[in-house]
Amino acid sequence: xxxxxxxxxxxxxxxxxxxxxxxxxxxxxxxxxxxxxxxxxxxxxxxxxxxxxxxxxxxxxxxxxxxxxxxxxxxxxxxxxxxxxxxxxxxxxxxxxxxxxxxxxxxxxxxxxxxxxx
Amino acid sequence: xxxxxxxxxxxxxxxxxxxxxxxxxxxxxxxxxxxxxxxxxxxxxxxxxxxxxxxxxxxxxxxxxxxxxxxxxxxxxxxxxxxxxxxxxxxxxxxxxxxxxxxxxxxxxxxxxx
Numbered sequence: 396x397x398x399x400x401x402x403x404x405x406x407x408x409x410x411x412x413x414x415x416x417x418x419x420x421x422x423x424x425x426x427x428x429x430x431x432x433x434x435x436x437x438x439x440x441x442x443x444x445x446x447x448x449x450x451x452x453x454x455x456x457x458x459x460x461x462x463x464x465x466x467x468x469x470x471x472x473x474x475x476x477x478x479x480x481x482x483x484x485x486x487x488x489x490x491x492x493x494x495x496x497x498x499x500x501x502x503x504x505x506x507x508x509x510x511x512x513x
Numbered sequence: 514x515x516x517x518x519x520x521x522x523x524x525x526x527x528x529x530x531x532x533x534x535x536x537x538x539x540x541x542x543x544x545x546x547x548x549x550x551x552x553x554x555x556x557x558x559x560x561x562x563x564x565x566x567x568x569x570x571x572x573x574x575x576x577x578x579x580x581x582x583x584x585x586x587x588x589x590x591x592x593x594x595x596x597x598x599x600x601x602x603x604x605x606x607x608x609x610x611x612x613x614x615x616x617x618x619x620x621x622x623x624x625x626x627x
Contacts, residue, residue, distance in 0.1 A: 427613035438618035446613030499608025
């Protein structure tokens, strides 16, 4: 079974400050990991994903995440927060089938609401 | 591609009425997922289809909920009869098979049962 834990349901930062959103996963097999963003009244949009290539993954809008197997973590960071980053962020995990492919079935964390203050 | 298309965007209905939510996945995707999002429970996977066949419906809360996928370009989620506790945002998502494929989400249907 797989699961994802996002530490902190709310994170507040000042504009220009570092953004750090924490995600830890549990998986019996090497996982695929994802970060999604949800703006108010919208669907989820993919920020970035880890698929066992480079452990440091760069995504859209200046976000990046690092896969650390020893810590079972996939934390999301952005060096300098912008007001437009205010949204809810979801970490998700999926598993590979025997052939290494997957069907896109994701298990989501509870989400972290990011607030950015001027 | 227009992305995953859901209709309606908003639905308000009275308790006891039947509600049907609709989804058109991205062309060429062979997996389709229905999720429910609430403040209390977050994002829950209700059911998913692969090549139009339901694979896992263990997340469907009750027999009042049913889902169909009659062809590769259309799926419905039906609630009959609806109850106030069904009020939530329902998302449809689709994906293709591959290495670490992601799910593409629709804009959601906000359901309010009064």
